[in-house]
Amino acid sequence: VKERIFYPSEYLLTQGQECREAVLLCKGSVNIVANGVQVGLIEVKEMPDALLFGEFTLLGLWPFPRASIVAKTNCLVQIIDASALSRCLDKYPEESFIFRELIEARLNKIYEQEEVARQIAEKEAAEA
Numbered sequence: 001v002k003e004r005i006f007y008p009s010e011y012l013l014t015q016g017q018e019c020r021e022a023v024l025l026c027k028g029s030v031n032i033v034a035n036g037v038q039v040g041l042i043e044v045k046e047m048p049d050a051l052l053f054g055e056f057t058l059l060g061l062w063p064f065p066r067a068s069i070v071a072k073t074n075c076l077v078q079i080i081d082a083s084a085l086s087r088c089l090d091k092y093p094e095e096s097f098i099f100r101e102l103i104e105a106r107l108n109k110i111y112e113q114e115e116v117a118r119q120i121a122e123k124e125a126a127e128a
Contacts, residue, residue, distance in 0.1 A: 001078045012069040013054050022054035028075030034067040
């Protein structure tokens with residue numbers, strides 16, 4: 001695990017590009033950009049609120065990130081590669097179970113959001 005600071009407008013992850021690391025946002029604000037459109041803004045003020053990005057590609061669930069994560073402010077990030085994540089999950093089996101449940105919940109939420117967006121787009125196309 002390596003620490004790094006990303007500066008405003010730097011990409012932590014890039015949509016559609018190969019990703020071999022996940023990033024843990026420890027402090028700072030990021031824009032979430034999908035297909036060139038900002039779809040979210042996330043701010044982390046303290047380490048207990050840290051958020052992980054890129055875990056789906058790191059775990060092999062997706063071939064590439066589905067959105068770009070772009071620093072809005074200076075961002076303190078921990079970069080986690082697959083072997084570090086694997087060692088951590090092996091070392092802490094109870095936390096590994098919790099991690100897997102969290103991943104499944106996040107994945108389900110993302111799929112639900114995508115379905116809602118798809119339905120809205122279909123409705124708008126039908127009305128046009």
